[in-house]
Amino acid sequence: xxxxxxxxxxxxxxxxxxxxxxxxxxxKGTVERVGEPGxxxxxxxxxxxxxxxxxxxxxxxxxxxxxxHGGRKFSQPVLIDDGVFAAIEELVPLAPxxxxxxxxxxxxxxxxxxxMPQIAVFDxxxxxxxxxxxxxxxxxxxxxxRYGVRRYGFHGTSHAxxxxxxxxxxxxxxxxxxxxxxxxxxGASACAVSGGRSVATSMGMSxxxxxxxGTRSGDLDPTVVFHxxxxxxxxxxxxxDLLNHRSGLxxxxxxxxxxxxxxxxxxxxxxxxxxxxxxCRRITGYVGAYYALLGRVxxxxxxxxxxxxxxxxxxxxxxxxxRLGITVDPDRNSGDGDRIISPDGxxxxxxxxxxxxxxxxxxxxxxxxxxxx
Numbered sequence: 597x598x599x600x601x602x603x604x605x606x607x608x609x610x611x612x613x614x615x616x617x618x619x620x621x622x623x624k625g626t627v628e629r630v631g632e633p634g635x636x637x638x639x640x641x642x643x644x645x646x647x648x649x650x651x652x653x654x655x656x657x658x659x660x661x662x663x664x665h666g667g668r669k670f671s672q673p674v675l676i677d678d679g680v681f682a683a684i685e686e687l688v689p690l691a692p693x694x695x696x697x698x699x700x701x702x703x704x705x706x707x708x709x710x711x712m713p714q715i716a717v718f719d720x721x722x723x724x725x726x727x728x729x730x731x732x733x734x735x736x737x738x739x740x741x742r743y744g745v746r747r748y749g750f751h752g753t754s755h756a757x758x759x760x761x762x763x764x765x766x767x768x769x770x771x772x773x774x775x776x777x778x779x780x781x782x783g784a785s786a787c788a789v790s791g792g793r794s795v796a797t798s799m800g801m802s803x804x805x806x807x808x809x810g811t812r813s814g815d816l817d818p819t820v821v822f823h824x825x826x827x828x829x830x831x832x833x834x835x836x837d838l839l840n841h842r843s844g845l846x847x848x849x850x851x852x853x854x855x856x857x858x859x860x861x862x863x864x865x866x867x868x869x870x871x872x873x874x875x876c877r878r879i880t881g882y883v884g885a886y887y888a889l890l891g892r893v894x895x896x897x898x899x900x901x902x903x904x905x906x907x908x909x910x911x912x913x914x915x916x917x918x919r920l921g922i923t924v925d926p927d928r929n930s931g932d933g934d935r936i937i938s939p940d941g942x943x944x945x946x947x948x949x950x951x952x953x954x955x956x957x958x959x960x961x962x963x964x965x966x967x968x969x
Contacts, residue, residue, distance in 0.1 A: 660961030665691035666718030722752030781900035782810035
């Protein structure tokens with residue numbers, strides 16, 4: 597094949613890989629518990645070496661790498677050279693949990709395949725179209741500029757893929773569609789997409805802001821941080837750990853899996869019921885806010901683990917929005933796969949789309965290779 601692309605997605609404790617021949621997945625897998633005691637490979641470099649050693653890479657034309665944070669520098673996928681690698685390293689302070697893992701995968705792949713084009717596809721790139729009023733925090737301008745304080749947004753490859761796939765499902769021109777995409781997984785974010793451009797998104801300078809997540813708090817009064825430091829004596833690293841790893845569904849219920857939260861809620865667990873309400877109420881608020889910003893909404897699309905599989909969440913998150921033309925058909929809501937779950941003739945189409953970030957990375961990687969000739 598002449599269109600074979602390998603995608604490497606190095607997360608904080610895992611490496612997901614997909615080998616594509618055109619649109620066909622030839623090989624795939626996920627290496628879990630990377631770097632964890634008693635878990636998988638010792639580090640991301642070891643995991644990527646093991647993956648490359650076992651794959652048939654004959655006919656490969658490029659390797660696409662997911663990179664979480666591109667800062668303000670990277671608004672498009674780019675061919676990785678020493679300068680790009682160094683620039684991604686400089687952005688580590690903005691994504692200390694993710695960019696180092698991404699860099700480890702890139703380094704190993706460049707060493708193993710020195711003549712192969714390596715392409716970086718950035719989670720933040722899709723959100724470079726945010727208006728300045730959406731990206732700017734109301735703090736001292738000089739301080740913000742000095743330390744890179746602004747809204748960057750994340751899950752960009754997912755929001756790009758899902759919004760485009762929504763247009764295909766509805767058989768509507770992508771450039772004419774206004775969509776609210778809801779990526780609800782262990783990490784969660786909302787995005788307002790107008791004509792294929794991100795115009796608002798819930799995650800901010802980091803993936804902590806916005807919706808309630810598996811272990812992250814989402815939106816929080818900054819005074820909580822000061823209060824915990826002054827009154828509780830918690831250090832910065834302790835507060836960071838609390839808000840990123842011990843909050844969200846986990847903090848409210850002791851579990852971070854929405855499936856277990858739903859089971860406990862059905863059994864009458866009050867903590868689970870409250871967590872469900874907090875989770876869905878936050879989504880409802882963002883849908884309403886983005887509806888106002890867009891002025892017209894053609895579709896609302898749920899995706900990722902919770903968005904694709906938790907029918908009660910979809911129903912509750914959009915409950916009471918009938919006056920905005922937003923309704924969910926209970927029978928359609930209980931199905932599977934890419935589909936429309938709103939009633940026929942609804943003013944706003946409500947959809948469920950299975951996200952495929954790796955396929956989007958492969959698509960963008962091919963585009964860079966093609967542009968090079």
